[in-house]
Amino acid sequence: MTGTTGSWSQRLANWARMKSPWITIFNSGGCNACDIEILACLIPRFDVERFGILAKGSPRHADILIVTGPATLKQASRLRRVWEQMPEPKYVIAIGACGAGGGVFHGLYHVSESVDSIIPVDVFVAGCPPRPDEVINAVVTCLGLLAEDIAHGGKEWRQKKAVEIPDTTTTGEVRV
Amino acid sequence: MTSPLTRDVVMETMKGFGTVEQVRANRFRITTTHNRLRDAVKTVQESLACDRLVTISTADTRQTFELHYHFTGQHRMIVTVTIELSRETPELPTMSDMLLPAGIYERQIHDLFGIVFSGHPGLKKILLNEDWPDNEHPLRKDWKPDEKTFYGGTKQEGR
Amino acid sequence: MAEVVIPIGPQHPALKEPVNFRVIADGEKIIRLELNLSYTHRGIEKGAESRDFIRVLPLLERVCGICSHSHATAFAKGIEEIMQVKIPPRAQYIRTIIAELERMHSHLLWLGVAAHEIGFNTLFMWTWRDREAVQDTLEEMSGNRVHYNMNEVGGVRCDLSPSQVQTALARLPLLEERIHKYVAMLEEEETMLLRFRGIGNMTRHEALAYGAVGPTARASGVACDARHEDPYLVYAEVPWEVVTDTNGDVYGRTCVRIGELRESAKIVRYCLEHLPEGDIRVPAPKAAPTGEILSRYEAPRGELVHFIRTNGTDKAERLDIRTPTLANWTSVAVCLAGQNLADIPVIVAAIDPCLSCTSRITVLDNNKNTGGMITFDELRKRSRARWQDEERT
Numbered sequence: 216m217t218g219t220t221g222s223w224s225q226r227l228a229n230w231a232r233m234k235s236p237w238i239t240i241f242n243s244g245g246c247n248a249c250d251i252e253i254l255a256c257l258i259p260r261f262d263v264e265r266f267g268i269l270a271k272g273s274p275r276h277a278d279i280l281i282v283t284g285p286a287t288l289k290q291a292s293r294l295r296r297v298w299e300q301m302p303e304p305k306y307v308i309a310i311g312a313c314g315a316g317g318g319v320f321h322g323l324y325h326v327s328e329s330v331d332s333i334i335p336v337d338v339f340v341a342g343c344p345p346r347p348d349e350v351i352n353a354v355v356t357c358l359g360l361l362a363e364d365i366a367h368g369g370k371e372w373r374q375k376k377a378v379e380i381p382d383t384t385t386t387g388e389v390r391v
Numbered sequence: 392m393t394s395p396l397t398r399d400v401v402m403e404t405m406k407g408f409g410t411v412e413q414v415r416a417n418r419f420r421i422t423t424t425h426n427r428l429r430d431a432v433k434t435v436q437e438s439l440a441c442d443r444l445v446t447i448s449t450a451d452t453r454q455t456f457e458l459h460y461h462f463t464g465q466h467r468m469i470v471t472v473t474i475e476l477s478r479e480t481p482e483l484p485t486m487s488d489m490l491l492p493a494g495i496y497e498r499q500i501h502d503l504f505g506i507v508f509s510g511h512p513g514l515k516k517i518l519l520n521e522d523w524p525d526n527e528h529p530l531r532k533d534w535k536p537d538e539k540t541f542y543g544g545t546k547q548e549g550r
Numbered sequence: 551m552a553e554v555v556i557p558i559g560p561q562h563p564a565l566k567e568p569v570n571f572r573v574i575a576d577g578e579k580i581i582r583l584e585l586n587l588s589y590t591h592r593g594i595e596k597g598a599e600s601r602d603f604i605r606v607l608p609l610l611e612r613v614c615g616i617c618s619h620s621h622a623t624a625f626a627k628g629i630e631e632i633m634q635v636k637i638p639p640r641a642q643y644i645r646t647i648i649a650e651l652e653r654m655h656s657h658l659l660w661l662g663v664a665a666h667e668i669g670f671n672t673l674f675m676w677t678w679r680d681r682e683a684v685q686d687t688l689e690e691m692s693g694n695r696v697h698y699n700m701n702e703v704g705g706v707r708c709d710l711s712p713s714q715v716q717t718a719l720a721r722l723p724l725l726e727e728r729i730h731k732y733v734a735m736l737e738e739e740e741t742m743l744l745r746f747r748g749i750g751n752m753t754r755h756e757a758l759a760y761g762a763v764g765p766t767a768r769a770s771g772v773a774c775d776a777r778h779e780d781p782y783l784v785y786a787e788v789p790w791e792v793v794t795d796t797n798g799d800v801y802g803r804t805c806v807r808i809g810e811l812r813e814s815a816k817i818v819r820y821c822l823e824h825l826p827e828g829d830i831r832v833p834a835p836k837a838a839p840t841g842e843i844l845s846r847y848e849a850p851r852g853e854l855v856h857f858i859r860t861n862g863t864d865k866a867e868r869l870d871i872r873t874p875t876l877a878n879w880t881s882v883a884v885c886l887a888g889q890n891l892a893d894i895p896v897i898v899a900a901i902d903p904c905l906s907c908t909s910r911i912t913v914l915d916n917n918k919n920t921g922g923m924i925t926f927d928e929l930r931k932r933s934r935a936r937w938q939d940e941e942r943t
Contacts, residue, residue, distance in 0.1 A: 246612045246613060246614055247616065255682075258678040287589065287591060291545045319609050320593075322597070323593035325520070325543075325588075327545075344615065344696055344697070444761050445853070450868045495880055499876075503595075516588065
């Protein structure tokens with residue numbers, strides 16, 4: 216889980232991240248149902264703090280950024296700034312239908328295309344709003360991704376590569 | 392007065408301001424002109440015992456803009472004062488000195504419809520983001536987003 | 551002393567919504583407040599003009615994640631009145647049950663958030679745990695914990711089976727017992743009494759002049775409740791009372807909300823026990839005739855107003871939403887003037903701001919000498935520190 220490569224301090228840092236991920240929640244202009252469901256994770260019924268998950272105010276202390284809401288035009292630049300302030304390795308979870316593509320607000324004049332068009336998202340959680348259990352599941356999935364990234368030595372292994380379009384002009388073919 | 396207002400009382404009190412209709416069992420509408428608005432509101436507050444502004448609603452009828460000022464009081468009925476403004480020059484003196492909650496409603500209406508409330512202490516943008524162009528008002532019926540205009544958000548520079 | 555403009559940063563894990571106001575302060579005392587509400591503006595009113603009456607209801611539900619049923623019901627009942635469609639009694643009762651359950655979950659949520667603002671985290675955990683009982687009931691009845699989607703123009707979409715009614719009734723005694731405990735807490739709990747008393751005062755005259763609605767106004771003695779002034783659903787038949795208080799401060803608003811919790815539990819019990827038989831919907835026409843209506847609804851935070859105009863098609867020509875939080879913001883600006891900076895979290899939380907109905911708070915500090923940002927968290931710590939100092943002296 217912590218990897219066998221890397222220095223002793225690196226392995227310790229990886230272990231700490233896996234055992235106790237700190238999250239920061241950013242509401243990019245949603246209806247708040249997702250935020251309430253995330254807060255409901257803290258209460259005794261779901262109790263996410265027993266997993267070591269702590270909600271911190273500042274993005275500079277966080278491993279995981281949880282974004283709720285469709286990114287409104289006003290929040291888009293602030294969302295980008297918050298994401299840039301986070302130190303690597305960082306992960307982004309986009310909650311709900313809004314996170315996936317605007318949800319029910321897709322196409323309205325003050326809403327941007329999707330959270331994905333502003334910052335790269337690692338985990339999408341379906342639901343409107345998703346239940347607290349599903350949010351906890353998303354954080355655990357993120358931790359799984361973290362483990363795999365450590366094993367592969369970074370995130371590049373799962374980034375999509377630009378597709379090479381074959382050049383057909385030399386053969387004289389015209390592809391429509 | 393806590394007894395319900397009757398049609399006769401409202402018609403008598405608001406005589407001369409414009410047409411008075413009873414649009415619902417508990418709602419009256421008085422249609423007046425924009426230069427008689429202040430007097431009408433004052434009369435409604437003083438003589439019809441309406442001590443609370445409910446809201447200011449707007450509508451775009453494609454020919455004019457309509458503003459509806461809804462009041463209520465202990466008699467539990469709603470009295471609406473309606474005015475129309477021209478679409479070319481939608482201007483009106485502010486009501487925020489007489490009706491304190493009107494300040495925030497007028498800011499919203501200005502953002503969405505472009506109606507200018509002269510004398511308002513701070514008619515800055517309240518709803519639309521700071522990059523939104525100043526002369527575009529999204530809730531007008533003839534407004535469509537223009538593909539070339541930048542309305543705010545982040546510019547697509549890639550990740 | 552020079553004026554200082556203070557920003558409160560948007561990063562605060564417990565307060566979920568973004569709102570922006572500039573607080574202009576003289577040292578610790580607030581002079582003026584300037585508001586900016588664009589963070590959650592999505593353009594829903596424009597979107598409602600291009601969606602027909604079936605598709606617009608899910609959009610309207612998501613104006614706010616806490617008072618979602620309020621928006622959908624206000625719209626549906628307005629359109630039904632324009633169409634002159636009378637929905638069956640069973641549908642009225644079911645809508646009322648969901649409405650009051652929503653009020654209960656919202657007030658319990660608020661109680662937890664207000665307690666968190668003063669550092670009383672135990673109460674936050676207790677109230678949100680009790681809220682789970684309400685959420686479970688709502689989930690059994692409608693399928694979702696939030697955004698119940700129970701409404702359609704013409705009635706409700708889901709019926710309540712007898713076993714669901716029995717399960718809901720079985721959960722009520724526990725809730726009623728917990729509410730009773732919170733009522734007792736108001737009298738006995740020193741923390742709440744100290745931190746809430748005397749903060750954010752508003753007289754009856756001010757509440758009327760600033761257009762305050764909901765528990766904020768009822769705490770100042772204004773008996774305005776849309777369920778009483780303009781009865782809709784079954785509020786004219788069910789025995790219930792408007793809860794008012796004369797304190798006019800944050801403590802008064804707490805008393806009003808806890809009193810409303812008690813009343814809502816009574817209404818839910820009555821409706822579940824007297825649920826009439828019959829259909830849950832009537833066929834409604836696809837298009838609404840030309841008309842205009844001012845639909846008022848008592849959302850958990852206050853009076854919600856939908857001004858709807860139809861034009862003979864199956865879409866609304868104009869939908870103008872005035873949310874209760876917007877009506878209360880002017881009174882917040884007034885309550886905060888002359889108060890201490892450290893009291894901002896408590897006073898703002900006291901109107902129960904539903905900011906997705908409105909927007910976010912940032913308070914900026916561009917004092918040329920010190921420049922810096924104060925986060926909401928720091929303000930909260932300051933407010934608790936001040937209280938601890940007061941207790942020591």
